[in-house]
Amino acid sequence: xxxxxxxxxxxxxxxxxxxxxxxxxxxxxxxxxxxxxxxxxxxxxxxxxxxxxxxxxxxxxxxxxxxxxxxxxxxxxxxxxxxxxxxxxxxxxxxxxxxxxxxxxxxxxxxxxxxxxxxxxxxxxxxxxxxxxxxxxxxxxxxxxxxxxxxxxxxxxxxxxxxxxxxxxxxxxxxxxxxxxxxxxxxxxxxxxxxxxxxxxxxxxxxxxxxxxxxxxxxxxxxxxxxxxxxxxxxxxxxxxxxxxxxxxxxxxxxxxxxxxxxxxxxxxxxxxxxxxxxxxxxxxxxxxxxxxxxxxxxxxxxxxxxxxxxxxxxxxxxxxxxxxxxxxxxxxxxxxxxxxxxxxxxxxxx
Amino acid sequence: xxxxxxxxxxxxxxxxxxxxxxxxxxxxxxxxxxxxxxxxxxxxxxxxxxxxxxxxxxxxxxxxxxxxxxxxxxxxxxxxxxxxxxxxxxxxxxxxxxxxxxxxxxxxxxxxxxxxxxxxxxxxxxxxxxxxxxxxxxxxxxxxxxxxxxxxxxxxxxxxxxxxxxxxxxxxxxxxxxxxxxxxxxxxxxxxxxxxxxxxxxxxxxxxxxxxxxxxxxxxxxxxxxxxxxxxxxxxxxxxxxxxxxxxxxxxxxx
Numbered sequence: 001x002x003x004x005x006x007x008x009x010x011x012x013x014x015x016x017x018x019x020x021x022x023x024x025x026x027x028x029x030x031x032x033x034x035x036x037x038x039x040x041x042x043x044x045x046x047x048x049x050x051x052x053x054x055x056x057x058x059x060x061x062x063x064x065x066x067x068x069x070x071x072x073x074x075x076x077x078x079x080x081x082x083x084x085x086x087x088x089x090x091x092x093x094x095x096x097x098x099x100x101x102x103x104x105x106x107x108x109x110x111x112x113x114x115x116x117x118x119x120x121x122x123x124x125x126x127x128x129x130x131x132x133x134x135x136x137x138x139x140x141x142x143x144x145x146x147x148x149x150x151x152x153x154x155x156x157x158x159x160x161x162x163x164x165x166x167x168x169x170x171x172x173x174x175x176x177x178x179x180x181x182x183x184x185x186x187x188x189x190x191x192x193x194x195x196x197x198x199x200x201x202x203x204x205x206x207x208x209x210x211x212x213x214x215x216x217x218x219x220x221x222x223x224x225x226x227x228x229x230x231x232x233x234x235x236x237x238x239x240x241x242x243x244x245x246x247x248x249x250x251x252x253x254x255x256x257x258x259x260x261x262x263x264x265x266x267x268x269x270x271x272x273x274x275x276x277x278x279x280x281x282x283x284x285x286x287x288x289x290x291x292x293x294x295x296x297x298x299x300x301x302x303x304x305x306x307x308x309x310x311x312x313x314x315x316x317x318x319x320x321x322x323x324x325x326x327x328x329x330x331x332x333x334x335x336x337x338x339x340x341x342x343x344x345x346x347x348x349x350x351x
Numbered sequence: 352x353x354x355x356x357x358x359x360x361x362x363x364x365x366x367x368x369x370x371x372x373x374x375x376x377x378x379x380x381x382x383x384x385x386x387x388x389x390x391x392x393x394x395x396x397x398x399x400x401x402x403x404x405x406x407x408x409x410x411x412x413x414x415x416x417x418x419x420x421x422x423x424x425x426x427x428x429x430x431x432x433x434x435x436x437x438x439x440x441x442x443x444x445x446x447x448x449x450x451x452x453x454x455x456x457x458x459x460x461x462x463x464x465x466x467x468x469x470x471x472x473x474x475x476x477x478x479x480x481x482x483x484x485x486x487x488x489x490x491x492x493x494x495x496x497x498x499x500x501x502x503x504x505x506x507x508x509x510x511x512x513x514x515x516x517x518x519x520x521x522x523x524x525x526x527x528x529x530x531x532x533x534x535x536x537x538x539x540x541x542x543x544x545x546x547x548x549x550x551x552x553x554x555x556x557x558x559x560x561x562x563x564x565x566x567x568x569x570x571x572x573x574x575x576x577x578x579x580x581x582x583x584x585x586x587x588x589x590x591x592x593x594x595x596x597x598x599x600x601x602x603x604x605x606x
Contacts, residue, residue, distance in 0.1 A: 003467060004460040007442050007476065091436040234447055236436045243401050244430075245499070246423025246451040291437035 015295035018288065022302035026073065026309075033069040033309045034061060038320040064206075071206040071214070071270075072312045073305035076277055078218040078267050080304025082260035083278020084297050085225050088232040089256045090154075092162045093283055093341055097264045098275035100165065101146035101172035105261075106268035108176045109142020110135055111183050136217065136266030143265030146172050147257050201272035201327025203312050214266055221263035222301060228252060229293035236291070274327045276334020277304050283341065352377040352542050353398060353416075353510065358407035360393055360566075367393045368566045370407070375559065377507055378540035380533070382553035384577075385563035386587065391546045392514055394563065398544060399428045399512050412508065423451035426510040427496040431518065433488070438479035441472060441491050448498025462501035469531070470494045485519040493528060500541070507540035514546050529556055554578050554601050562586060575601050 039060075079097060086095040097103050113134065118124040126134065150172050154165035225232075231252050234242045239249045268274075281304045282296065289299050308326070311333075315324040353375040360368040368390045375381050383391050396402045397409060400416050409416040416422070427448070435444065445466065449459040467473055472494055475487060483491065493516065500509055511532065517525045533556055535541040547553050553560060554574040562570040562577055564586055570577050578601040583591045590606040 002460075002464065003473070003476070004442070004446070004463045005457065008446075008460065088437070093437075230450055230453060233439070233443070234450055236439060237433055237444075237447070238436075240396075240401060240430065241428075241433055244399060244423065244428040245447060246421070286437060291439055292443060 011290075011292070011295075015289065015298070019295070019298055019302065022299055022306070026302050026306055029306050029309050029313075030069045030073065033072065033313045034065045036313050037065060037316055038323075063208075067206040067208050067211055068203050068312065069309055070208075070211050071203050072309040074211065074215050074218050075203070075267050075271050075274065076281075076304035076306070076308030077301040078221065078263040078304070079274065079277035080281040080300040080307075081222050081225060081278075081297050082264050084282045084293065084300050085228075085232060085256050086260060086278070087282060088235050088293060089253060090160050090162065090165060091236060091238065092160075092165075093286075094162065094166065094279070094338075096276070096278040097143075097147075097260060098273070098278070099169045099173075101150045101169055101176065102143045102257075102261055102264050103268050103273050103275070104173045104176035104180075105146025106139035106143040106265040107273060108146065108179055109138040109140070109265070110269045111180050112142070113138035115183050115187060133213070135269045136213065139269035140261055140265035143268065144258060144261035146176065147261055151253070151257060201274040201330075202315075202323070202325050203271055203308075204323070205270065210270055214270060217266045218263050221259045222297070224259050225256065226294060226297055228255065229297060232256070232293045272325075272327065274308070274330055276330050276338065277308060279341070280334055280337050281307055283337070352379070352412060352508075353544075354410040354413075355398075356407050356410065358397060358404035358409060360390070360397065360402065361405045366566055368397070368404070371568050373561060373568060373571055375542060375544065377542055378536065379559050380536050380543045380557045381545065381559045381561065382557035382574075383544065383546045383561050383563065384550065384553055388565075389563040390566040391563055395428075395512055395514050395544065395546055399426065401428075411510075421451070423499070425508065426512060427499040428512045429493055429496045429514070429516045431515045432485075433492050435480045438481055440477050440479055441483070442476040444480055444491055445472070445494050445498055448495040448501075451499060458502075463498050466494045466497050466501070469497075486521060486524065489516065489519040490524065500535075503535065503539055505539065506535055507542075510542040510544065511535070512544045515548065516545075517547065517549070517552075525552070532556075550578065550583075550603050554603065555596075555598070575599070578603060 082097045082102070083095070086097065086100065087093050089095070090100075117134070117138070118128060150165065150168045151160070153168035153171075154160045154162075156164065231242070231247045234245050234247050235249070235252070242249050242252075282300050285296055285299050285303060289295050308330070311329045312326050315326045315329050318324060355371050355373055358368060358371050359366065371394070383394060385391050393402065397404050398416075400409075400419075400422050403417055411419055411422070411425070419425070445463050446455075448466075449455055449463065452459060467476065470490060470493065472491065475483070475491065480488065480491065496511065500506060500511060513532075517528065520528065529552060532541075532543055532545075536543050545553070545557070557574055560571065560574050560577040561568060562582070569586060570582065575595070578593060580591055580593055583589050583603065592604045592606060593601045594604065596602045
């Protein structure tokens, strides 16, 4: 007797230990990310920073390095958590914001806004004076729109056909790419710089003020998704069983797509396209902490942040004084991984 | 308990169910039989609230079924085969049975404990579901539906719906499962709706049998009324001899 209670307690304990370890790792790597850069700081410099002796150093740390680390943590967390939720929703470890059009939809939204938005009388002037509020909104709209379209296309008799989902994702991404390319030809120099920046992905422009806005989006999205972790667990048995267990599956699907778009749309508006974080992180963590949604999401949030922070530290130092786009690094790690997942479930994907 | 009023179900170009009217009493054991493609599974999915009939309506305890918000607390469904896409443990799956009753309290954990004992699942608890054999999976899913129905003190007003639940089981486990359900029905007044291919199990367990053919209800009544040599020839195309067993239930011998 009391087996159940003991098992639940043990699961909780394991989760707590892993999450605590990840939290410590997050802090350590965040410190490392702040110290390491094209001009590497020593611990002695760090001490002088705390006493405030060196103004240049203080600015470098607090205005450039630290916001960038924070942005990496927010972005990595948002992408990894979205990956978790989407994979349970689609019942497949291949679902990810980059693959189902959420990210490229966000770019579409932003590019459209930057290019045409300013021409619209009232909207244009607000866009110009408060881009930090409007760009996320545009990105969210594009992300949700394209994500929903891919999802609709993938439905076959009420169930998601994974083969069609991947193909629809490719089509959506290709369309978004072509659309962006077309608009680039229409863009002026200044707009062009902004647009190319998005398609490569970089944490270069991190600023405390935008971090706060993005942090709010990600925090709200993550908390709301955590509230749905029970439903997402049940969804792993398929939609039919979820209905039998009292889940309003139609509502959950819309909610999850909406929340992932809410998190990743605005993020993409600022850091551009960073792929594969949502694919790699949840998969590895499932092996460590198990597939139960709540612990998995929390661990993914932290690990996604650590992963992106490490990638960024690498990106800004490896070809210093120049810098690699971070999307290049995540893709270099992510694509072999994606291929591996694809091969592993070859049979299931057959159309 | 459950009443259907003229329910039909159409898919483009085809009628799956046509104008079904019947009622299932509280605490009764109901078997649905018929050849493949007769519409049995569709009917069960409608009774379970998964599909909405194209015409007509289903009443559950005199309320329209589709409008009952806490339906999952009142009826559990065991499907034929349930894949789980990630490696959740047996224990996680069992606990899902309590999902409709969330937030969970220590009572819920005790219910799950009870089911683990009853179905002897102790050794499997931490095994990932995808590693289980077909029979083990189905035993776990059966446990999960029982967890959903708990507590067993009063099951009147609750329904267990089963769609071919036994195909993955060895004969001994088939018997164990059916006896378990039968006991819940006779002692605790649980209502049961069941699809089975094995007509003898149906005859032995059920007190009410519905025979479907091409989406229409052809016969309904007590097993001894439905299972006659003539009916079995007419609706299943099989030669049989019927003998009554010591419980006065017809036993079908295939010739």
